[in-house]
Amino acid sequence: MSITSPARQPLPAADEASATQVLALATGALRSRRLAEVEELRLGIRWAEVNGHPRDHRDPMVTPGGDGTPPVREHAIPELAMARETHPATTRALVADGLDLVHRLPLTWAVVEAGQCEPWVARKVAVLSRALLDDQVAKVDRAVARAIAGHAPSTVLEIARAKVIEADPETHRAERERSRHERYVRLSRSDEFGYRHLIARVTAGDAAWLDAMVDRVADILGTTMGADHNHDELRSIALGWLARPVDLLKLLLEHTDTETDSPSAAAPAWAIDDLADTVGRLAAMPARRLARLRGRGQLFVHLTDEALRTGTGVARVEGVGPIDVRQLHEVLGHADVTVTPVLDLRLRRRVDAYEHPEVVKDHVWLQTGGDCFPFTPRSATRDRVDFDHAVPYDDTGPPGQTGPQNSGPLRRRHHRTKTHGGLTTRVVGPGRHLWRTPHGQAFLVDHTGTRRVTGDEAAALAGAIEDGVELYFGAASVREWSGDQ
Structure with a gap:
């Protein structure tokens, strides 16, 4: 006797x-999301397969995945990134993780494909195990495949880390030794209030002395700045004093009572014999020479004449972001400031040479506002970009090829991709860059960001600019453009 179960009724809408x-x-939404992420990985893997051979001897191949994964054309990755509307580095990571899962972690990939686990956890395992050789990674794959469907992500990642160490203990010891000698001091991006995080990796001894000095200066500032500052705030301010050694020395000398020290007290182990001579030399130095002890740096600050006059408004600091004008003294301190007038972007600035003069670079940078590659954050600083000719420079071509009408700032990697990856670009108005890919995609990059345009729209934009007309879609408007703006 067989029993036929009734058909499952479709679920209603969420509301x-x-x-x-x-x-x-x-539960259904969870599975759908997981399978959608699996499909993205599959597409990344397939893109690597169809771009697994160079077009010619100048077409470089890279292996984004680990040992045993196939290579892919380096300049094919940005085109897939454009289709996904992401940065090329994000898409490169997707391709690398997908290739690792298929070729190096097949047992784990089977669980991912079935939608039984979070794909991001499997991708993280791929990253953790990427340094292992192909014959070593199987140990990680077996352990993770057994755990990934039922354990919390943190447990799975702990298992993966343990198996990576177990699979190659010698490399782990070498990495630990290398890490012990690795030092750095890094700055985060600025937040919306103009503050940044300073992160450093130093020895335990240096960390202790820095912490003690910051505490010492914070205690002094607590007596000079009033009681309306909490201790953490004072320590943050104190850290800034360490960047001004002359001011710091003066502060410490003014708030150290040397008369209470016992004459018979032994000198601290860190004190140098000629400390008094050093202090005397500092006291005798002119103020301008003392200022040089602070080091040199360069910041580009953009603000209006009204903000300068009234002391209110917003300033934009390249590499930092927008800040309140009243915070400029925190950023600039007592530094020497050079004030330059605003460039008139309507002026004609063209030269006949291949190299971009500084005034043309400034014009292009201000007009474009950052790296003009599609879907790229505008966080690059001008000292880290190349100024690229949209239409390649021709030694036998017409005069005035180098100027805002034919130039865009690009990070070096993006510049190489544009040059060797089959991408073309045109400047179709002030700060407006039209990009086209080998497979017919087209994107317009301007002050509003990056948006996809159709092939017909791209052809219209390029054709209009040839006639000196700037074309806008959606606004039903055109504007004459001489290329000098």
């Missing part, structure tokens, strides 16, 4: 679901 149905919908 009409009961409590039980909401739970069923949540």
